Amino acid sequence: MLTEKAVLEAxxxxxxxxxxxxxxxxxxVKDIQIDGDKLTFTVQLTTPACPLKSEIEKRCREGLAGVEGLNHIEVKWGSQVQRATMNQQMDDMAPGIKNVIxxxxGKGGVGKSTIAVNLAVALAREGASVGILDADIYGPNVPKMMGINTKPLSRDGKMIPxxxxxxxxxxxxxxxPDDTPLVWRGPMIHGAIQQFLRDVDWGEIDYLVVDLPPGTGDAQLSICQLMPVTGAVIVTTPQEVSLLDSRRGLAMFQKVNVPLLGIVENMSYFQCPNCDCRTDIFSTGGxxxxxxxxxxxxxxxIPIEVAIREGGDLGAPLVATNPEAPQAQAITEIARGIASRIAVRNQSNVLRII
Ligand SMILES: Nc1ncnc2c1ncn2[C@@H]1O[C@H](COP(=O)(O)OP(=O)(O)OP(=O)(O)O)[C@@H](O)[C@H]1O
Ligand SMILES: [Mg+2]
Structure with a gap:
């Protein structure tokens, strides 16, 4: 006869x-239910954007193969994103934010905001609760790329994103105010970040994606110091010079003890829709x-693609409007990779206790 004990043992x-x-x-392993020779259970993942669901299911089925009395298996999925270790300020001001990406x-115009926006949408589509913080003090354009043209409302003294x-x-x-050139100074950045944490009603957020200003100067450094960043991503184009930029980026994150999750190459190549030939506009493999x-x-x-640019201009990110497009799939895969790297980092803190 099929028993819960035998299932757990397997x-x-x-x-x-x-x-x-x-x-x-x-x-x-949660919620084991046995009905005659049928087993149903839930695997609680550390992120809904887990890239290894099918591998985990395969391993479960293999592991359960010899269990006596078992003929049907149904695997369900749940997830609980863990909160990264944060600093006191974050615990006090934004206890609902679990991870900051x-x-x-290194350079402007490489597609950082485009990727930040599409990554956020990809994580949300996977089932995570996601926020995006446009911290680009020089040219904030995330609202436009997301199709938002109103300012936030407020409730009980807090802004509602x-x-x-x-x-x-x-x-x-x-x-x-719109069209006002502003010279940002250190204390202003400090004040603005505090406002984003303290005066915004974020609710529960599994991943807060932060679009940083381009470059590796003081402004970027202070934002990373003020926000406890769980992990950083560097966006680059494939040219030779980008190696130098990426090295500067890595050095900046090391200075503030932020783990670098990895590098994304944008505008990687162009696949001609007419002749299907591939052109490496900004070189390749950088x-x-x-x-x-x-x-x-x-x-x-991520290749250069008209639909990606149009999505930005129209406020309708490609991952939202055409998630099946190969370019959208590429971004979703990157989002899954980021989520799983964060899960591994957070879990390794827990595993030290087990
Ligand atoms: N993969 C892509 N294919 C086609 N167009 C792209 C791609 N990535 C970005 N773009 C376009 O390139 C331009 C610059 O992108 P974006 O604004 O995202 O760059 P950025 O790095 O955030 O720039 P800034 O440094 O000014 O903040 C935009 O018009 C965007 O639509
Ligand atoms: Mg930008």
């Missing part, structure tokens, strides 16, 4: 592919090369 031999422990030790670039494509959006652009040389992960490449 699943305690099934290794989670990334976390290096079995599913039972990791407390990932900084998107940076407008929502678009399933993502809560806040921007430096909401806090300054992102991978930079990642290898710096000893960090290469998260993926």
């Amino acid at each position: 699943l305690s031999k099934v290794q989670e592919p990334e976390l290096g422990k079995d599913l039972v030790t990791l407390n990932m 900084a998107v940076s670039s 407008p929502e678009a494509h399933g993502v809560h959006v806040m921007s430096m652009g909401f806090m300054v 992102g991978k090369l930079a990642a290898d040389k710096l000893g960090v992960d290469f998260l993926g490449a």
